[in-house]
Amino acid sequence: MSIRLYNSLTGQKETFAPIEPGVVRMYSCGPTVYNYFHIGNARAFVVFDIVRRYLRYRGYSVKFVQNFTDVDDKLIKRAHEQGTTVEDVATSYIEAYYDDARELGIEPADVHPRVTETMGDIIEFIQALVDSGYAYVADGDVLFDTPKFSSYGKLSKQSLNDLEVGSRVEMTERKRHSTDFTLWKAVKPGEPSWNSPWGQGRPGWHIECSAMIHKHLGDHIDIHGGGHDLLFPHHENEIAQSESVLGAPLAKYFMHNGYININNEKMSKSLGNSVFVRELAQQYDPRALRLFLLSAHYRSPINYSAEVMAQMTSALRRLDACHESLADRLGETYLPEGESIDLKAWEDRFLEAMDDDINTGDAMGVVFDFVRDANVYSHQQEISKAGLRSWLGKLRDWLDLFGLAQVEQPLLEEQVVRLIEERTAARKARDFARADAIRAELSEMGFQLEDTPKGVRWWRERSWRER
RNA sequence: GGCGCCAUAGCCAAGUGGUAAGGCCAGGGUCUGCAAAACCCUCAUUCCCCGGUUCGAAUCCGGGUGGCGCCUCCA
Numbered sequence: 454m455s456i457r458l459y460n461s462l463t464g465q466k467e468t469f470a471p472i473e474p475g476v477v478r479m480y481s482c483g484p485t486v487y488n489y490f491h492i493g494n495a496r497a498f499v500v501f502d503i504v505r506r507y508l509r510y511r512g513y514s515v516k517f518v519q520n521f522t523d524v525d526d527k528l529i530k531r532a533h534e535q536g537t538t539v540e541d542v543a544t545s546y547i548e549a550y551y552d553d554a555r556e557l558g559i560e561p562a563d564v565h566p567r568v569t570e571t572m573g574d575i576i577e578f579i580q581a582l583v584d585s586g587y588a589y590v591a592d593g594d595v596l597f598d599t600p601k602f603s604s605y606g607k608l609s610k611q612s613l614n615d616l617e618v619g620s621r622v623e624m625t626e627r628k629r630h631s632t633d634f635t636l637w638k639a640v641k642p643g644e645p646s647w648n649s650p651w652g653q654g655r656p657g658w659h660i661e662c663s664a665m666i667h668k669h670l671g672d673h674i675d676i677h678g679g680g681h682d683l684l685f686p687h688h689e690n691e692i693a694q695s696e697s698v699l700g701a702p703l704a705k706y707f708m709h710n711g712y713i714n715i716n717n718e719k720m721s722k723s724l725g726n727s728v729f730v731r732e733l734a735q736q737y738d739p740r741a742l743r744l745f746l747l748s749a750h751y752r753s754p755i756n757y758s759a760e761v762m763a764q765m766t767s768a769l770r771r772l773d774a775c776h777e778s779l780a781d782r783l784g785e786t787y788l789p790e791g792e793s794i795d796l797k798a799w800e801d802r803f804l805e806a807m808d809d810d811i812n813t814g815d816a817m818g819v820v821f822d823f824v825r826d827a828n829v830y831s832h833q834q835e836i837s838k839a840g841l842r843s844w845l846g847k848l849r850d851w852l853d854l855f856g857l858a859q860v861e862q863p864l865l866e867e868q869v870v871r872l873i874e875e876r877t878a879a880r881k882a883r884d885f886a887r888a889d890a891i892r893a894e895l896s897e898m899g900f901q902l903e904d905t906p907k908g909v910r911w912w913r914e915r916s917w918r919e920r
Numbered sequence: 921g922g923c924g925c926c927a928u929a930g931c932c933a934a935g936u937g938g939u940a941a942g943g944c945c946a947g948g949g950u951c952u953g954c955a956a957a958a959c960c961c962u963c964a965u966u967c968c969c970c971g972g973u974u975c976g977a978a979u980c981c982g983g984g985u986g987g988c989g990c991c992u993c994c995a
Contacts, residue, residue: 464924482995490995497995527993606923609990615922616991658993680995685923687994711925712989721994748943749933754926754988761932764944768932771943774957806934815934818942825942828958885953892955903956910957 456511456808458676459752461684461707462608466810471675472705477508477515479676480666480704482683483565485522486546487531491727492742492757493680493713493720495557499743500710500751500811501678502559502856507807510854518669519562520662521547523569524655529644539645543567553730556739558856566665568656575656575664576649578694579636587697591627593639593652599632602693608707609685634690636660659690666703667695677704681752684709711754720757728757738913740857741765747813747855768821772852773859773912775824778831779845781907783838791837796847799823803851813855820851865911869900873909876902 456469471477481501484490490498498519505517522528523543532539551561568575579595582588587601599605599613606612616632635657640646646653666674672695679688688707695703712719715726733742745765749755782788799819806815827844830836852858865873876891892902895911903910 484995485993493995495995500995525993609923611923611991681925682990682994685990686992710995712995714988717987719988744943745932752925753933756932758931761944764932767945768943770957778958812934814932815941818934821942825959832958880953883953889954901956904952904954905957 456508457810458706458708459810460705461688461709462704464610467706469706471513472673475513477513477676478670478674479505479508479515479678480518480520480662480670480674481678482662482680482687483519483521483562484546484550485525485527486543486550487525487527488546489549489729489731490553491720491729492733492746493727495553495559495730495742496713496746496751496755497678497680497710498554498559499557499746499856501708503747503751503813503854504676504678504708504811506560506854506856507811511804511808516564516670517562518564518566518665520665521550521565521567522658522661523547523567524645525658533643540569543569549731553734556734557730557743558740558858560856564669566669568661571661571665571668572647572656574668575660576637576647578660578664578667578698579656580650581698582636582694585698587693588636589629590651593637593654594627594635595637595651596628596633597636597690597693599630599634599693602697604696605632605693606689608689608692611685632686634659634686636694659687660694662687662691663694663703666691667699672699673701674704676706676708678708678710681709681711708751710751714754714756716758717756737762737766738769740859741769743856744769744817747857748817749814750810750812752810769857770912771821771824772857775827775831776845776848776852776859777910779827779841779848781905782831782836783841783845788841789837791839793839794843796843799847820848820855823848823851869895869898873902873911877909880904 457466458469459466479501481497483498484494501517501519505515508515521543524539528539528542532542535542547567554561579588582597583590583595586598588595588597590596606616609616613630613632617630637649637651637660638654638657639651640653640655644655646655666677677688677691684707692703714720715728718726720727730739730742733739741762742765745755745757745761748765748768802819803816803823806812806819809815827848830840830844849858872891872895876888876895879885879887879891895902899913900911901913903912
């Protein structure tokens, strides 16, 4: 069995074969750190986090790089608004990125380069483009000369002419061609700038990715990812920059995740309907968002709504409950050691789903089928420790892969512990009115209780991390 | 104008030629002090519409209809 991935470059699913056997080099476009990230950003991060985890799960050694764009117009604007520096804005939102990403189970990349740390490489890259005649200098700006790159448009499958006709970009006097794009921007008053052979200025948006990939991953990488909206012009321009000067194809596979809508509307600043991961974690377990993002295929557009989040919260609880039941029974003292159970057929089904272009929706179907059988097993009388370990181990493997494993719960507040104890005592005394009143009170506080033969079990719907 | 995507139950969603996975919700049952959880049963003769190909189509082809994305900063 081998992994098949949909390649935006060819518009087809292709058998995945990395350039160097066993090793995968991948890059995905990270956030511009001028704000907290919203659930649309989260989708891209989660999708490529899963791609990376799955490749590792399948035995590849993966080097993954994701950038932080820490200088650009939006950051400059933000810094002015807040009366602070671009650097401070960037630093604080990078910190926020790591916090929110951790909540969502997104692992840090192997390298998270910042534009400001890559300036020398960016300037060298631009210089190479100028030297080889693919870029031209105009009044302190440096622009990429798109017609010079003969395969321009190969990713978006647009001809230069089509792009020209449909272009809504105003032709500026500096541009020779409307599709030409900026590699280096001459400084304007009040903006951060760096010294370069073309004067003070800062890099254009696209060049950072080309330079970072070249610096951290080499001339030809395996997978390049990002949101579908980055396909054009961003990735198209990266291809032009990198391939014109380096020769080698930038990436063997381009992967693009679909968009996310909010209540069937596009999420946008003008509609004011952006949902930030930070806010959402107040209301739901962040893993419910992750589950939502994995419930559909990564290329499909998905719609966020309170209803769907409620569904995901229930589904997540089902996964957790299964895990808890298995773990609880494993803790029983008098179970026989027994023999392990062969679950290869389950693993095969799971791999088959995931191998098919990371079909997480299909794979979740397998997981829930598995959960049903695991529940049946864990509720039987005649079970063994080894058997429980088999089911539990497999479930853990999958939940870890999906980044949905339950995070360790911090100790309960004293007040909650007391209430739970009080309720247990009331139940023992058969004062059920009192017991039910306490249960309702705890429910108000966000704690759901379940009475099991082995005592009370509780869980929370919301994230309990202090913010 | 160019390039591209989507349409499966109340909601979400997998399924690209062999007779509709899974989750949520809902109803019935077992269990429970009651709940919850768990399990069992029920819940699309049908996949936007119309043609066509085929022994056979949700799946392929043609034509509609409806929705969406990119071509401008954007995940």
